[in-house]
Structure formats: C-alpha cells, structure tokens
Amino acid sequence: MSDGNQGGKLKVVGQRPIRPDGVDKVTGRAQFGADFHLPGMLAGRIKRSPHAHARIVKIDASAAASLPGVKAIVTSVDFDRGASGEVEAGEGHTAIREVAENCLASGKVLYVGHAVAAVAATHPEIAAEAIDLIEVTYEALPHVIDVEEAMAPGAPLLHADLFTKGVNPKPDKPSNIALKSVMGRGDVPGAFKSADVIVEGRYTTAAVHQGYIEPHACVASWGADGQSTVWCSSQGQFLVRALVAKILGMPLSDLKVIPAEIGGGFGGKTTVYLEPVALALSRKCGRPVKLVMSREEVFLASGPTSGSVMDVKIAATKDGKITGAEMMLAYQAGAFPGSPVHLGCMTAFACYDVENLALVGYDVVSNRPKVAAYRAPGAPMAAFAVESAIDELARKLGMDPIDLRLKNAVRDGAKTVYGATVKSAAFVETLEMVKASAHYKTPLAKGQARGVAAGFWFNIGGESSAAVHVDEDGGVTVVSSNPDIGGSRASMAMMAAETLGLPIERVRCIIGDTASIGYSGSTGGSRVTFATGMAVVQAAEKVVADLKRRAAETWGCDLAMVEWADGVAKCADPSKDAKPLSMKAIASRSAKTGGPIAAEVSINAQGAAAGYGVHLCDLEIDPETGRSTVIRYTAAQDVGRAIHPAYVEGQLQGGAAQGIGWALNEEYVYGKSGQLENASFLDYRMPVASDLPMIDTILVEARPNPRHPYGAKGVGEVPIVPPLAAVANAVSHIVGERMTSLPLSPAKVLAAMAKR
Amino acid sequence: MSGVDYLSPGTVADAVSALRAAGGSARLMAGGTDLLVQMRGGRAKPKVVIDLKGIPGLSGIRLEGGGFIVGAATPGAVLGEHEALKAAWPGVIEAANLIGSTQVQGRASLGGNLCNASPAADSVPALIAAGVVCLIEGPGGKRELPVEKVQTGPGKTALAVDEILVAFRFPAKAAQSSDAYLRMIPRTEMDIAVVGAGVSVSLDASGVCTAARVGIGAVAPTTLLVEAAGAALVGSEFDDAALAKLEAAVAAACRPISDKRGTAEYRTKVASVLARRAALIARDRASA
Structure with missing residues (x-):
C-alpha cells in the first residue's frame, strides 16, 4: 500500500479539477430532498406545539379525518413504543426512543414547535387545513429556557426519570442535568498556588443554528409487501435507515433509503425529524407521502447547537x-x-x-x-x-x-x-x-x-464501504457510501484516478443507496475523505491487481513481471513480445479473462x-x-x-x-x-x-x-x-x-x- | 379548500369598486414583497388580492410642475435607474433601493412600503424628509395626504378600506438642496432597519441652512416627522451646537420598543447618530 508521503509523484491528487456536482447545481438540475415526486404522492404536514412545556391531555383528530382529501393522520401511537438502543450518528450515538419522541411527542411537549401529529392529504392546502382541525388539549407546565436556570434547584423538570449520570452515588432526585462529565490530570490546586499569573473569566455563547440552505425534506413510500423506500437528503442513508426502521419496528432489509443531493448539513442532518413520520403516514394509507419543512420549522424544530x-x-x-x-x-x-x-x-x-x-x-x-x-x-x-x-x-x-x-x-x-x-x-x-x-x-x-x-x-475514521467498477470502455465508476456535503465525490474520484493511473475525466463517483453498497457510518466527523477515501483506494488497488493478473494471463507471463502505470499494463519480461495493454483494452475483453472487473471494500478505518x-x-x-x-x-x-x-x-x-x-x-x-x-x-x-x-x-x-x-x-x-x-x-x-x-x-x- | 381570488383591474375606478365589493376582505398588491410573504406565513388571509400593477399611471415616473409624480407601484429598480429622480432626491432613492435584494428590487414599491405600515420601512423616513405628498383615490374622489400622516400604527394606515394610494408627488427641488437616508442594520444588506433616518436640507448661498426636515423609522409605532430636529438646523451652518440640538430633538421623539432587532436604549442612541450623519451627507450633497 502506498503511504502518505508521495507528494512529488502525484498526478491527480492536489490538482483542482472542475467540481463534478457544479453544473447540476448551477442549472437547477440537481435533485434535492424536496425535488422528488412519485405518482399518487400525498402532501404531509406536521402539527406542532404552541407551548414550551405542556402535558398532552388529548388529541382529537376526528374533524381533520373527515375532511375530504385527508388520507392519513398519525400520532406517536403509530411508532413502535418498544424502540430502544442507540444508533451511530456522526460524532456520537443517539438514543432511538428520544429520536422517536422528538419526531412525535407522546406524553409531553417539550418546546415550541415540538411535533404532536401529522397529516397526509391530496393537496398541501388540505393538509394545512386538516392540521388546524386537529384539536390538541394541553395542560401547560412551567418552562425553563436558560441553562443556568435549568440547573438551579426547583427548576421545572423536563423528565421525571432523568437522574444525573456521572455522579456517584446516583442522585435520589431527578434533575435537568443529564450528565456530569469530569476529566483531568495532575495537581491543579498546586499549579494555581505556584502560578506567576492567573487569568479567569466567565464566558457565554448563544444557541446557534447550522443554517443549511436546504430545509429537511423526504418522500416515503410503504410497499404493500412491507418493502419500503425513503428518498431524503441526509448526512447518512444508513443512519436514516436504522432510525426509521427501528422507530417503525421494521427489519433493516425491508427499508431502502436513497440519498438525495444535499443542500448543506453541517452536522444537523445526522438525525431524522420527518422520515419516520412520512413512512408512518404512508403505511397508514398505502400512498407515497412527502414532508418538507418550512424555514420556520427548521429553526423551531431542528438543530441548533448548544448555548x-x-x-x-x-x-x-x-x-x-x-x-x-x-x-x-x-x-x-x-x-x-x-x-x-x-x-x-x-x-x-x-x-x-x-x-x-x-x-x-x-x-x-x-x-x-x-x-x-x-x-x-x-x-x-x-x-x-x-x-x-x-x-x-x-x-x-x-x-x-x-x-x-x-x-x-x-x-x-x-x-x-x-x-x-x-x-x-x-x-x-x-x-x-x-x-x-x-x-x-x-x-x-x-x-x-x-x-x-x-x-x-x-x-475520525470508522466504518466505510466503497466500490470501483470498471466500465467496458475503460472508464471507471466509483460508488461511495457517503452523501457528499463537502466535495467528497471529487476527492473519491481523484483518489481512485490517482491509484488507477487514469485522468480524472475517466472517473465518476456516485453515492450508493442502502441496498447497493456496503454499510457506512454517516458523513460527519470529517471522516469521509479519510475513511471512505481509504476504502476507495483499497478497492482501486484491488482492481489494479486484477488488471495486472489479466494482463499476465493475456501475455502468458509471470505476474511479477507486470507493471501498472498511467492506466496501462506493461510487461517487463523481455522474452515476451507483449504490447502494453490499456485499461480500455483489458476492459473490452473482460469476458475472456474472468468476467466484469470490479471490487468493493468495506473497512473500519483507523489512523485518522x-x-x-x-x-x-x-x-x-x-x-x-x-x-x-x-x-x-x-x-x-x-x-x-x-x-x-x-x-x-x-x-x-x-x-x-x-x-x-x-x-x-x-x-x-x-x-x-x-x-x-x-x-x-x-x-x-x-x-x-x-x-x-x-x-x-x-x-x-x-x-x-x-x-x-x-x-x-x-x-x-x-x-x-x-x-x-x-x-x-x-x-x-x-x-x-x-x-x-x-x-x-x-x-x-x-x-x-x-x-x- | 379555501382559495384566493386574484383581480387585475385596468383602472383605478375598477380597483376601488373591487375593493369596496370585497368589504375589507381584500388586499391591494403592488410588488407583493410584503403581502405574499405574509400570506405564505399565514399572517394575512385575504379572500381577494387586487393587483395594481396593470393600472396605467400606477407604475412610472413623470415630471409635473417642476417636481415628479411617481406611481405608487413603481418598482425600486425603476426608481434607481431614473437619473433625474435620483439626482433630485438621492436620499429617497438610496432608501428605496436598500429594501431587500436585487430580486426584490424588481418588484418592491414605495406605495407598498408605505402602506404595509411597518415603522421600520426604509423608504418612508426619506419620503417624509423629502416632503412628499400621497395622491389617494376612493369612492368619494381624490384627496392628498402628506406621507407622515399615512401610517397610524403598526400595520395601520389613514386610508379608508376602499381607498387606494395612486401616486406620490415629489415637490420641485429647491436650489442648493438635497437629502440623504441612513439605516442601521447589523449586517450589510437583506435586513430590516433597527433604526432609520432621512434628512433633507436646503442651503442659502453662504451655506446656511434655510429649511430642513427629518424623518425617523423603527423608533416608534409609526415612522415620524421630527419637526424640532429640522428646526434645530435652520439658521445654522451645521455647527456642533446645531447638530447637538438635532440629536436631542431626535432622541426626544423616539418611543421605541425593545425586541429581537434591538433595544429601546440602543435605538434611541443610534437614531440621533444616524440623523446627524444623514444631515451632514445631505448638506454635502446640497453644496456640491
């Protein structure tokens, strides 16, 4: 395997080829989450809480259900209440039960904008009207917004079963402090005692949103045989599959998630908000359902990061x-x-x-x-x-x-x-x-x-998969397992081209859906060019090895005598009258040398x-x-x-x-x-x-x-x-x-x- | 499913009739840059939208009596490309052209900006400072109203439900006079004024101020004409004492709220600063 110190010999890596997604994006042809349509598709809409903190006493959807054009209504009872465990999500793990509770509240609403119900109807206007007809009876509770107030004794409690982790012994009362995280080393009091200079201060920051331009959007379609599909923009099709399947109590193999072009994520699309709701709606009525957030909903109910x-x-x-x-x-x-x-x-x-x-x-x-x-x-x-x-x-x-x-x-x-x-x-x-x-x-x-x-x-590194397919004309398709939020189609194609010795124009990269490429962790942690890139290079190296084997067989020479450079196999054995074999030459007669040329690699990349x-x-x-x-x-x-x-x-x-x-x-x-x-x-x-x-x-x-x-x-x-x-x-x-x-x-x- | 009727009358009289027939459930639309956003957000739910852009005279600029008649629905981009209007009233044009983006400028109008009745409307303090008068038509005929009398509260105007703002009359520009508008936003564009100030001044041959009007925005439930601030400049050569009086008059007129866009204290302080700066720009333009 090549190592990281070969800067001088590189032909593609380090260059600045035109971005592969550029033309589609500037001409409006790129298909983002909200751009997908299916015949018979319904428009979904979400009913959200007007309260910062309230108990849900009753949800009466009867008037909405009788509105002509309304095909399905769901609340949290339509989710698998037993869902538990955690799912990999970018830099951390996410608890499935809480994701479900965030997608549709059950006992309480915990913030203004918290989803409580959803409707699918034949028109967006009908869905909007139906949302207004759903009557939710709330018992308003005292709320707390500020972090220091939330930590103070006597603060309104969000979760009666939340006891601070990281404290020994376990506290006897619940609180809003979910975790106390302690780390350190050495003798800190000693350091301050002997210090020449000390600086100290209290610093505060506000909650801020990732501000991706594309609002969350998806289309979900439940099949009559239970085989279902979700199209959405996210930072990880496998992450979406895991969360949606578990929230709806399905085996993973019954759900295919097809990644759309993504209009920014910045970490904010490493979870789900709409997808389980849309699929639950589709399961109820048997028709595809689209859900798209407005910008207001994006601010109210997705992201942000901590103040x-x-x-x-x-x-x-x-x-x-x-x-x-x-x-x-x-x-x-x-x-x-x-x-x-x-x-x-x-x-x-x-x-x-x-x-x-x-x-x-x-x-x-x-x-x-x-x-x-x-x-x-x-x-x-x-x-x-x-x-x-x-x-x-x-x-x-x-x-x-x-x-x-x-x-x-x-x-x-x-x-x-x-x-x-x-x-x-x-x-x-x-x-x-x-x-x-x-x-x-x-x-x-x-x-x-x-x-x-x-x-x-x-x-970080972590689990990634990639495939390299050699086309019959000697070009190459790279299948990446990660949505491209920062240019990874370009970097994947470039690393494959470098390894294969091809010009970048002969290599294209696509993002596979969950059924067409091996598992990958999500696009997060700055891991894709490192980890998925490593899988791409390893797959390309396998292809090079295969190409060399085929060349050796063609020439009847020892494999060790085959050299691969600049996309061409050359025979170093002077006793053979062997003309160099190009990628195209080998690919065009692949049937005679063992069939299609392709390799897929799945790894757990270490060494980030x-x-x-x-x-x-x-x-x-x-x-x-x-x-x-x-x-x-x-x-x-x-x-x-x-x-x-x-x-x-x-x-x-x-x-x-x-x-x-x-x-x-x-x-x-x-x-x-x-x-x-x-x-x-x-x-x-x-x-x-x-x-x-x-x-x-x-x-x-x-x-x-x-x-x-x-x-x-x-x-x-x-x-x-x-x-x-x-x-x-x-x-x-x-x-x-x-x-x-x-x-x-x-x-x-x-x-x-x-x-x- | 609830719908919205869209009407595009060809005359002011037809528009007035339609407005009357709708009995308060109609909204007039010029560029639609406020109305359509409000409808989309559910804050405005008209049953009828009456588009004014198809009415001759509602769009366009013409000279009259040494001044200008500007159609209420004339888009900002058209105003900005009218060299004579821009030379005469640079403050009004810079205010109008601050609204929204390049795309929004293709639609947004002075009439819409005024009748949306936001106290933060950028063009309104400048129109007030310029002494612009509104030409209004209703079932009872025509009437005129100075711009500063139009807004009566947030989202409220002095126009009756069946009246239409047809055009603005800009006065003939005096020699050695000019105007300027400044606004404070934390960003550089695509924002709503935290404070706005428009000032127009006239000078005599020796540079002494002979007339001045000051309009301020986003510091009270409506945009305001601050007569005392204008009076502070008259007779002065914009010396520190006169400018201090102008600042004090502006601060005294401010009755702002604290909200997501700024605090009351901040707005009051900055209104004075902007009024002073705008006055000096207007003076420099007038004496150029």
Whole structure:
C-alpha cells in the first residue's frame, strides 16, 4: 500500500479539477430532498406545539379525518413504543426512543414547535387545513429556557426519570442535568498556588443554528409487501435507515433509503425529524407521502447547537508557560439529553501541552429544540473561552499571542487529557506559517484590531464501504457510501484516478443507496475523505491487481513481471513480445479473462489524524453604533495533504464564515412564554456574502497523515473552532475590555464602549 | 379548500369598486414583497388580492410642475435607474433601493412600503424628509395626504378600506438642496432597519441652512416627522451646537420598543447618530 508521503509523484491528487456536482447545481438540475415526486404522492404536514412545556391531555383528530382529501393522520401511537438502543450518528450515538419522541411527542411537549401529529392529504392546502382541525388539549407546565436556570434547584423538570449520570452515588432526585462529565490530570490546586499569573473569566455563547440552505425534506413510500423506500437528503442513508426502521419496528432489509443531493448539513442532518413520520403516514394509507419543512420549522424544530456558560481559569509562569487550568462547561442539550459538552471538555485545551487540568462539563436539558451536531460539535464554544483567556494572558504578560501559543503548543508524543497521544500534528508549523504570513506582518490602521485564535478537532475514521467498477470502455465508476456535503465525490474520484493511473475525466463517483453498497457510518466527523477515501483506494488497488493478473494471463507471463502505470499494463519480461495493454483494452475483453472487473471494500478505518487551525481577524468598530466590520481574515490549517485544494480552501472559508456569524450576530432569541422570536433568516442574522471580506487561506501540508494512502486529514470541522475567539479578541482590544458574551451584537458592543 | 381570488383591474375606478365589493376582505398588491410573504406565513388571509400593477399611471415616473409624480407601484429598480429622480432626491432613492435584494428590487414599491405600515420601512423616513405628498383615490374622489400622516400604527394606515394610494408627488427641488437616508442594520444588506433616518436640507448661498426636515423609522409605532430636529438646523451652518440640538430633538421623539432587532436604549442612541450623519451627507450633497 502506498503511504502518505508521495507528494512529488502525484498526478491527480492536489490538482483542482472542475467540481463534478457544479453544473447540476448551477442549472437547477440537481435533485434535492424536496425535488422528488412519485405518482399518487400525498402532501404531509406536521402539527406542532404552541407551548414550551405542556402535558398532552388529548388529541382529537376526528374533524381533520373527515375532511375530504385527508388520507392519513398519525400520532406517536403509530411508532413502535418498544424502540430502544442507540444508533451511530456522526460524532456520537443517539438514543432511538428520544429520536422517536422528538419526531412525535407522546406524553409531553417539550418546546415550541415540538411535533404532536401529522397529516397526509391530496393537496398541501388540505393538509394545512386538516392540521388546524386537529384539536390538541394541553395542560401547560412551567418552562425553563436558560441553562443556568435549568440547573438551579426547583427548576421545572423536563423528565421525571432523568437522574444525573456521572455522579456517584446516583442522585435520589431527578434533575435537568443529564450528565456530569469530569476529566483531568495532575495537581491543579498546586499549579494555581505556584502560578506567576492567573487569568479567569466567565464566558457565554448563544444557541446557534447550522443554517443549511436546504430545509429537511423526504418522500416515503410503504410497499404493500412491507418493502419500503425513503428518498431524503441526509448526512447518512444508513443512519436514516436504522432510525426509521427501528422507530417503525421494521427489519433493516425491508427499508431502502436513497440519498438525495444535499443542500448543506453541517452536522444537523445526522438525525431524522420527518422520515419516520412520512413512512408512518404512508403505511397508514398505502400512498407515497412527502414532508418538507418550512424555514420556520427548521429553526423551531431542528438543530441548533448548544448555548453555553463556561468558567475558565488558567495558571502560567511569567515567561508564558501554562502550568494548569480548570474549566466548568454547562451546555444546553435542548429537550433531550445529548449536548456535545463532553467533546467541549476534550477539545478545550487540546492545542496545548498542559500538565495540570481539571474539567467538568454539564449536559443540561431545557425547553428548547433538541440540539443536533454542528461542525466540530462542542469545540467552538470551549475554544471561545480558552482562546479568549489565552489572549488575555498574552496581554498580561506582554507576549505576542502567537509566541505564547508556540510556547505551549502540542507536539508529537504529547498526551491529551482524554488519553490519546498526539501524532503527525502540525500545530507548531501552522502557528509559524501564520506568524510569517503577510497578514500578520501588516500593520493595523488606527481604530482597527487583530484577533488571533487557535482550534482543534479530532477527525475520525470508522466504518466505510466503497466500490470501483470498471466500465467496458475503460472508464471507471466509483460508488461511495457517503452523501457528499463537502466535495467528497471529487476527492473519491481523484483518489481512485490517482491509484488507477487514469485522468480524472475517466472517473465518476456516485453515492450508493442502502441496498447497493456496503454499510457506512454517516458523513460527519470529517471522516469521509479519510475513511471512505481509504476504502476507495483499497478497492482501486484491488482492481489494479486484477488488471495486472489479466494482463499476465493475456501475455502468458509471470505476474511479477507486470507493471501498472498511467492506466496501462506493461510487461517487463523481455522474452515476451507483449504490447502494453490499456485499461480500455483489458476492459473490452473482460469476458475472456474472468468476467466484469470490479471490487468493493468495506473497512473500519483507523489512523485518522487530528487537525489544528489558527485564524487571524482584523476588525474595526463604528464607535457610535457598535457595529463591527471584519476587514481582513486569514484561516490557516494543518490539513495533512489537500486532495482537492480548492474544496479544502472552501471548507476553511465556510467554517470561518459560520464562526464569524456565531461571534457577531447569530442567536436564538426567546420571549417570556418560551417562544422562539426569530425563526427566520431575516431575524436570525447569519452573515450575508457582503458582510465578509475575502477569507484568505493557508493550507499547511507539513505533516501528511502517514496512515492515509494520500496523507489526508479531516478538514471540514477545524475551521469553525477558532473564529469565535479570533473575532472576540479583536473586538475586546478595540473596546478596551474583555468581551465575554456572544454574540457581540452592535447593542452589546456599544453599551460596553459607553461604559469606558 | 379555501382559495384566493386574484383581480387585475385596468383602472383605478375598477380597483376601488373591487375593493369596496370585497368589504375589507381584500388586499391591494403592488410588488407583493410584503403581502405574499405574509400570506405564505399565514399572517394575512385575504379572500381577494387586487393587483395594481396593470393600472396605467400606477407604475412610472413623470415630471409635473417642476417636481415628479411617481406611481405608487413603481418598482425600486425603476426608481434607481431614473437619473433625474435620483439626482433630485438621492436620499429617497438610496432608501428605496436598500429594501431587500436585487430580486426584490424588481418588484418592491414605495406605495407598498408605505402602506404595509411597518415603522421600520426604509423608504418612508426619506419620503417624509423629502416632503412628499400621497395622491389617494376612493369612492368619494381624490384627496392628498402628506406621507407622515399615512401610517397610524403598526400595520395601520389613514386610508379608508376602499381607498387606494395612486401616486406620490415629489415637490420641485429647491436650489442648493438635497437629502440623504441612513439605516442601521447589523449586517450589510437583506435586513430590516433597527433604526432609520432621512434628512433633507436646503442651503442659502453662504451655506446656511434655510429649511430642513427629518424623518425617523423603527423608533416608534409609526415612522415620524421630527419637526424640532429640522428646526434645530435652520439658521445654522451645521455647527456642533446645531447638530447637538438635532440629536436631542431626535432622541426626544423616539418611543421605541425593545425586541429581537434591538433595544429601546440602543435605538434611541443610534437614531440621533444616524440623523446627524444623514444631515451632514445631505448638506454635502446640497453644496456640491
């Protein structure tokens, strides 16, 4: 097998071929979740809770059922009540019972927008009318939105059976704290006792939504023989199959899930909201049912990621060595347990070699939509607190913020707080390249400030499958097992072309459905180019071996004498009069050499390498309105080797853009009754294109991943980790005080400036 | 299944009759950029939609008496491409062209922006500052109303249920006069004003302000004409004392709410800032 250090010989990897999905997307031909139609298809619609917290006393659907055109109505009784266990979902696992409860509430509704019933009708307007005719009787209960209020004694309880995990002995009373996650090492009190300098602060972030442009959408069709199909956009067709089948009590083999083109996910499409409901409706009436969320429903009932409250305290020597740190992280989970607080604890100090650490995380439920994964789940908030504190430390010590980070940066061999040993890390090189960059050397104009921040993400491997089919004319089709959310069709095709010695134009990549390719974990954890890419390369290597065998048979020579290069088999045996055999030549007579040429590989990929990012943000603030403008931004990242550099740059730019929005304006705004007040793109203020400068990128390829055939590391998540602090550090320098609460909206910044 | 009737009358009289016949269950549509969004979101449920775009005179710009008559349904893109109107009233045009996106500009109109009666409507403070008058027709004939008298509350106007805003009359532009509009949004576009301020000024030959009008938005249940703010500038050369008086007058007129888009305190502070900045831009334009 090839190793990760063959940069000089590569012909396709590292190039920038035209993206394979581009034409379909810009011409509108791409088939997203909502674009699929079937004959006889019904329009579905969901009835949602107007209450933040209430007991469902009664659901009366009789009037809706008698409305002409209504074909099916479902509530939670139509799900398999015994469903239990967990399903792999991106970076973590998800409890099936809670996913079912989130798709259709049974005993209680836990947030405004929580689904309680659904209708399928011959027209969308009839479905809408029917929804209004369903009468739900509620007994309203006190609600709690804020994470600290939810943790306080006497807070309204969401789940009577929720006892804090991670506490010994088990608590005797239920609470909203689902988990206490503790990790650490060394002598933290000792570190603070002997510290020259201590910085500490309380940091808060708001709940933010992934903001994918495509709302959740699916079509489900129940077959008369029980064989069913779901078409949907998701980050994992196998994940959707597992969740839907288990919620509806079906064997997996009775359900085929066909992935649609996906219009953004960012982690938010690693669960299901609509699919089990649509299939339950279809099961009731025998017709295909389409369900599509409105944007308002997307905000109310899908995503977001946790808002957080964090206390961080850092001890250092006067020459800038961080000797110890302690941190408390409390993350909103939404209505059901499962915030990424554990990942927040693991990543908080992962960039730094800190001997003494004490971290405690709390996973807290409240009357908000259940959080979903969002790009490096849990890490951006923790990094906001830690990187702000480190910035403050640099100021206190009078040190350059990059020098301070270099002094404490992890290097290979360091141990992380969660037990892993750092390998193939290029954090030091990334810091050095940023320090040497034109951006960092450019002086700031009056009124401007520069923020520096770093970030870490694990990146994962895991179970993946891929197939390589050689067409009769010598071209190749790669079947990937993962929906393409970040350019994986391009990277899969490129790695196959590189391995096979073909030009990229001769290789196409498609995404297989659950019945046509082996199992794969979902598209998450920045794992696809690494793990599924490894499966693709191994499948391509099998094909090369097969091609060589066929060439040897054709020539009657020893297999060892066959060389494969540039898509052509050559015979190294001078005693044979053997003309080189092209891919096309071998493929066109495959019937005579053993039949079709294809290989499928399923693996559990090991050896994923973590990634590190360092961002620079130059910013200015209108002193009379508090409005921030980012004027220059650079994102640098340890990427191993960039398979398709333009896509990798796009990942860095996209992550930075989302992080800047998180820092400046995005937040879930709640009213007194627990109502989400800004469930639209108008008032949920994600950045628009004109808000941002060109985001410059620096791809650091100093340390290709030796465990991947072409040196790839995951790249998609790291870039959203540093921006929150990069922006906040710049704002803090201009305001003249540490800004600890996101978002840094104009009103908040103006108020802080007015105080000074 | 409940439906909506769509009517496209050819004359104002037909539109008034249709409006009358519907007895309050109709909504007038110009560009539809507010109405259709409201209908889709279930906030507006008209039984009849009366499209005004097909009526001659409702769209288009013509010169009259040294000023302009602008059809109420004229799209923002058309306003922005009218060089003479833009030269005369740059503040109104920049306000109108801030609404929505390029696509929205192909439909959105001044008449719709005013009659939707949002206190945050971008073009309205600028129209107020410019001293623009509405030409209204109803069953009882024609009447005129200054722009600042049209909005009576959020979503409410002084028009009777069977009256139609047909056009705006822009006054003849005085020598050495101009206008400007500024709004505060946290982003750069595709947003709704947290605060808006329009100012028009006239100068004498020596640069002294002879007349000024200030309109502000998103700081009260309706857009407002702040007469005291205009008066603060008259007789001054935009010195610090006059500008401070203008700021104080604007702040005194603000009665904002705190909501998802901004706090009351913030809106009040920024309204003054924007009014001052807009006044200085208008002055620079007037003396250019």
